[in-house]
Amino acid sequence: MKFQTLTGFIVEKQAEYPGASGELTRLLNDIGTAAKFVNREVNRAGLGDVMGYAGEINVQGEEQKKLDVFANEQFIAALTDGGQCCAIGSEENEEIIILDNAHSKHAKYVVAIDPLDGSSNIESNVSIGTLFSVYLRRTVRGIATIEDFLQPGRNLVAAGYVLYGSSTVLVYTTGYGVNGFTLEPSVGSFILSHPGMKYPKGGNIYSINEANYIYFPEGVKQYVRYCQEDDKSTSRPYSTRYIGSMVADFHRNLIRGGIFIYPATTKNKQGKLRLLYECNPAAFLAEQAGGKASDGFRRILDIQPKELHERAPIFVGPTNMVDKAEEFMQKYSPEFRLG
Ligand code: AMP
Ligand code: P6P
Numbered sequence: 087m088k089f090q091t092l093t094g095f096i097v098e099k100q101a102e103y104p105g106a107s108g109e110l111t112r113l114l115n116d117i118g119t120a121a122k123f124v125n126r127e128v129n130r131a132g133l134g135d136v137m138g139y140a141g142e143i144n145v146q147g148e149e150q151k152k153l154d155v156f157a158n159e160q161f162i163a164a165l166t167d168g169g170q171c172c173a174i175g176s177e178e179n180e181e182i183i184i185l186d187n188a189h190s191k192h193a194k195y196v197v198a199i200d201p202l203d204g205s206s207n208i209e210s211n212v213s214i215g216t217l218f219s220v221y222l223r224r225t226v227r228g229i230a231t232i233e234d235f236l237q238p239g240r241n242l243v244a245a246g247y248v249l250y251g252s253s254t255v256l257v258y259t260t261g262y263g264v265n266g267f268t269l270e271p272s273v274g275s276f277i278l279s280h281p282g283m284k285y286p287k288g289g290n291i292y293s294i295n296e297a298n299y300i301y302f303p304e305g306v307k308q309y310v311r312y313c314q315e316d317d318k319s320t321s322r323p324y325s326t327r328y329i330g331s332m333v334a335d336f337h338r339n340l341i342r343g344g345i346f347i348y349p350a351t352t353k354n355k356q357g358k359l360r361l362l363y364e365c366n367p368a369a370f371l372a373e374q375a376g377g378k379a380s381d382g383f384r385r386i387l388d389i390q391p392k393e394l395h396e397r398a399p400i401f402v403g404p405t406n407m408v409d410k411a412e413e414f415m416q417k418y419s420p421e422f423r424l425g
Contacts, residue, residue, distance in 0.1 A: 092118050092256060092267045092276035099260065109170040110220070113195055114244060114258070116168035117218060118267075118276055120160040121248040121256055124202070124216065125269060127156050128250040131208050146177065146395075153208055154178060157201035157216065171195045172223060173230035175394050177203070177363060182394065184229055195243070196223050196234045198362040198394075204331030213251030215333025217367045220244040235394055239366035239387035247333045247367060255337065257283065259374040264340075283340060285377045285404040290321040291344025292407075293328045293335045301351035305382065305419035309347075309411045332359065336368055336402070340375055345403030345411060349382065350422050357381075357399035361391050365400045378408040382415035383423045390425075399424075 090098075093115055100111045131153055158178040162185070165171040169190040174183045175198040182196075197220055204214040220243045223234040239245075246258025254269040256276050266280025292313045299307065313324045327344065329335055335346050346368075348359045359365050369379030369386035379386040379402035389398060399422075401411045415422065 090278040092278070095265065095267070095278055099262075109194065110243065110260075112168050113165065113170040113197070113220065116164040116170070117161070117197075117246075118256060120157075120164035121216060121254070121276075122269065122274060123160045123164075124153075124157045124248070125250055125254045125271075127153060128202075128208075128214065131211075154202050154205045161197075161199055161201050161216070161218075165197060166190060169193060171197050171220075173197075173234060174199060175235045175362060176201060177360060177395070180395075182230065182232055182235060192227060194222055196221050196230055198235055198366070200360065200363040203333055203364065207329075207331050212329055212331055213249055213334040214331055215250060215337075216248040217333060217364050218246055219363055219367050219370070232394060235362060236391045238390050239361075239369055240385075242366060242370050242387075245367035245370040247336070247371070249333050249337050251334060251337075255279070257337065257340075257371065259371050261370075261374065264371055264375045280341075284375050285340060285372075286343035287404075288321065289339065289343030289345060289404040289407050290324045291327050291339055291342060292324045292347070293326070293339060293344055294347040294349070295328055295330070296326070298351055298353075301353050302349060303351070303382075303415065303419035303422045305415035305417065305422070306347065306349045306411075308418050309414040312410065312414065332364060332368070336371075339403055340371070340377075343404055345401060345407040347401050347411065348399065349401070350399040350424075354397070355399075355422065355424065356397035358397060359400055361386075361389060361396045361398040362394060365398045365402075368400065368402050372402045376405070377403055378405040380408060380412060381424060382412060382419070384425050 166185040172193040173196045177200040200217045244260045249255045257266040264283040267276035268279035372379045381399040
């Protein structure tokens with residue numbers, strides 16, 4: 087049976103860029119390699135010494151679980167060995183990491199990454215994920231700086247996620263469509279399983295943590311009530327699905343058609359999710375899949391980051407669903423507009 091591996095697919099895509107040197111090809115494959123090592127440990131998470139806390143506190147003020155630390159180390163090691171990335175901005179590290187490789191210090195790409203998002207779900211065996219963004223560095227020579235990361239998402243060269251779930255799927259885009267690859271563990275290769283991913287027409291799932299309802303902007307409250315109204319002509323009431331693991335929620339909604347919302351609240355006008363390595367990759371993928379991503383007012387990919395771990399509210403999914411949510415935000419909660 088004819089199948090295509092991630093490695094073969096990436097190399098094939100490079101051929102569409104006659105001037106390409108192969109640096110991005112190598113970088114994307116390095117991410118795939120690290121994902122396999124992370125997958126192996128995630129699948130053993132319930133066993134032996136991998137569970138539990140590394141005892142350190144990450145920049146988010148959360149206990150770092152060993153898998154968080156392990157995953158971070160795998161991506162740093164793979165990208166360092168690959169030599170095509172000069173620096174990493176990771177959810178696990180307060181400052182950017184300059185990769186220790188003579189060649190890569192001057193490499194032209196930087197990677198922003200959440201190595202293991204949703205890791206608080208590890209003990210309950212809920213699917214967790216990696217999210218990554220790839221930019222061309224802005225500084226033209228020398229050691230990378232934070233300026234190389236403070237770029238709007240519209241500058242992204244590539245972005246994607248790895249979902250460690252009932253199977254392990256790597257989904258990415260370089261701006262010309264979205265493709266998904268499922269890991270065949272017996273062979274150790276990611277195989278093209280979801281070519282040309284697109285949101286279905288008209289979704290009927292909404293994903294939001296309604297425990298925060300009393301803190302939602304009025305526009306979000308109104309939108310949630312809209313989702314719950316009985317109107318068969320618009321497939322409402324929608325189904326609510328929320329697993330508390332962004333990659334898992336995003337992937338399900340991409341496959342089945344649904345909106346994911348982590349909004350600003352009266353407690354935090356910036357929302358919770360990180361712009362550079364959670365919102366931007368999700369937004370790039372969503373737009374490439376025919377959908378939309380905004381903070382309720384602005385296109386996510388147009389937001390100019392001011393700091394590495396900056397948060398942003400996010401409404402992401404099929405265009406018609408995000409448009410409707412934006413209507414409620416603009417009508418009922420204009421005071422939540424940030425930019
Ligand atoms: P490179 O010289 O390998 O860094 O590639 C230069 C540019 O060509 C990249 O920044 C991409 O825009 C494009 N490109 C190169 N290789 C690939 C690939 N395998 N898949 C998609 N785009 C690629
Ligand atoms: P809440 C996991 O901690 C995470 O960063 C995302 O993966 C997830 O979507 C969100 O936070 C869940 O947050 O506040 O609903 O528990």
